[in-house]
Amino acid sequence: MKNYVIMRLLATIPLLLGISFLCFVFINLIPSDPAEVALRIRQTPVITEELIARTRAELGLDQPFLARYFHWLWDCLHFDLGVSYTNPARTVLGEIGRCLPATLELAGLSLVYVIALSLPIGFLSAVYKDSWFDRLMRGFVFAATAMPVYWVGLLLIWIVSIRLDLLPTSGYGGLSHLILPAFTVALSYISTYIRLIRNNMLENMREDYVLYAQARGLKRRAILVRHILKNSLQSCVTAIGMSIPQLIAGTIVVENVFAWPGVGRLCIASIFNRDYPVIQAYVLLVGVLFVFFNLAFDILQYAADPRLRERKA
Amino acid sequence: MNTVLDVRNLSVRFRSGGRLLSLVKDVSFSVSRGGCLGILGESGSGKSMTCKAVLGLLDDNFQAEGGVFFEGRQLLGENPETLRRLRGGRIGVVLQNPMSCFDPLYRIGEQMAETLGEHTSLGRRRIRERSAELLELMRIREPGEVLRKYPHQLSGGMLQRVMIGLALALRPSLIIADEPTTAIDSISRHSVMREFLRIKRTGETAILFISHDLGVLSCIADQVLVMRLGEAVESGPAGRIFDNARDAYTRRLIRRHKAVMSKFLAAVRQGPEAAA
């Protein structure tokens, strides 16, 4: 077990390096000269060639590419992500930190929706396969995977907020502001996991151990919950874990539809303003989250499955 | 009241689309206490289907007709709850593929306890002791150790013996064994057959033994039923069938088996050099 965790931790290092390198290359590919940008941020009135050259040296831009990369990486590890181009008074870290809680609220509630809805629905669809409930849910899954997220958001605003006047249309606030956007983010994941859990359950139902459990005279409910559900969840846990960073990234569109002040909206605004350091930090953040959750749920699955534990030890 | 299981004109049909496919046609047999009925047939002959029908394990897509009388009680059409109480209790079951018959996520002890807990009112400690006893009865060394293992950590032969032990747990009057020797190696096969013979010798239990292997059947069955394409083509005392079968298909099966056996025996007698 300990060996496995260490191995997995070591394996993430090259991945993290790759991700950070990609982010670094990204900011170096932008069309404008960073030294010139830096001068503009400092509101230097007259920008001369000589001044640019001096700033280059000062910022270490005259150093070789790899040296600059490691310098930048070092700063990142100290949570120094630079300053915003559009508003030099603000650091990138501060900007992200200001918007992140709203996004986490949104993603957190979406995750609650995903688990609370897809688990029981997937379970019931498999147990009552081909019943009216299963058919209805299959229709729902099909529709939900084909609907663009933003359109779902608009429809929900229109029906729930405008026609029925039940919830606020958009903006930041308490739980009532959160219900619709979180559901919109969750919808496509709900349908994915209903399908995943249902198919996994159906596959497990055909296994020999189910037949033998029946032959041993176990109760149907015990077989379904203790054996089939547990075995099916085994493979779903990783998938759901992997979807957490996806949920965080998936808030981009929804935040823009519902005017939710999270990092997604910050990111889109930064794209329009060409505020590259903010975009870079956002990409880096999501990439690191992705790797981290991947690692965490791999280890979790490993701990839960006796077969895996045996094989890799 | 010596007859434990009496199957009368059993037919099983499978509903596929709008049509009904006949899988078992009009099969009758009976097993009595201390006796063993062997059902012989190739794969797809309807042997396993018959045994599932007896146990009430067919799903709604199947339709079973006829009579299945267990200790005088009709099982077909009986409510599922009653059937469930019988299975694992009064009727013990041993299946093929022991490696995949146990849930990989639970320890052997947990799965045995689950079964015993379902059919008895024993406390946890008593269940544990009983499980260890059963394993000991199956000549499994260090039963306490085995109970703590996960299925994938045990061999197929070992798991098969655990299954037999579990089937015996509540002193059933009938044991249904569906191809219990097919998926395991020949040494384990030997020890598994030894356990079955021992069960038979106690004289308390009726055994329904299903196999496609004539050699295995010939050492345990006193009555044999031969099935082909869902129909019983021949039935009678084992000795008569092996020596003097009336049905052409049965004769062919036996002849083929004998040919393989004599080649095998010749090879054994002459030693490995001659065989090579």
Add this chain to the structure above:
Amino acid sequence: MLRQLFKNPMALLCMGVLLFTALLGILAPWAAPNDPYANDILNKFAGPSWQYPLGTDHLGRCVFSRMLFGIRPTLFLSLLTMLGTIGLGVIMGVAAGYFRGVVDEIIMRVVDVMLSFPSQIIILAVVALLGVDIRNVVVASIFIKWAWYARMIRTATIKYTGMNFVLFSRSVGSGNFYILTRHMLPCIAAELAVLASLDTGWAILNISTLSFLGLGVQAPVPEWGAMLNEAKNVMVSNPEQMIAPGVAVVALVGACNMLGDCLRDALDPRTARQ
């Protein structure tokens, strides 16, 4: 497999929808009753009529004509995306699987890094870098999606290069490229088709989403996502504006997904029963 597919009414329906839509898109200049850019400010938010079959938008432009012209960026650009993705994926995958060694190692590590980002983020980053434009959206989509195909095709290449008929044609003396294209691609075409049709649906959603955010097709060019963005602004007064483009996207994406499922079922009958 193809014969089975043509027997499936659902698959036929999906292909019908896609072909019909494509045809409408190609014939848009002749099929559309009005100029999609022509304003008729006096007739804004008009209901359906003979002149405007689906009514008009906030500038009095014909919604139906805009829908027809909107097929072009949505459907054709997503097909273009898929072509680029598969092309790049095949080249990288075959290269990795055939040459193995260092080439394989480098390509697969890049693939790992690509797959460790959510696709949306990469697309946003690339669009941010290259500037807001629909062409960049296509480039970005290809840039993120190729990794999936490369991984799949690499596995297939490794599997098939060891097979007898490939060894045979090599001993007969055919060139490497010939061997691979001639023998391996047909073998994995079915798997590729499943993935590609599902991803076409994804590409359609992607292009319309980015256009909705204002990062893809720019106004006044008609595109369904962009039309929905305009509809969003008048949602309170004229909610009917968001019906037509939304339904169209759902229908097209649904057809692609369903086709993908049918293809998968035809490929692997075991899953069909579920």
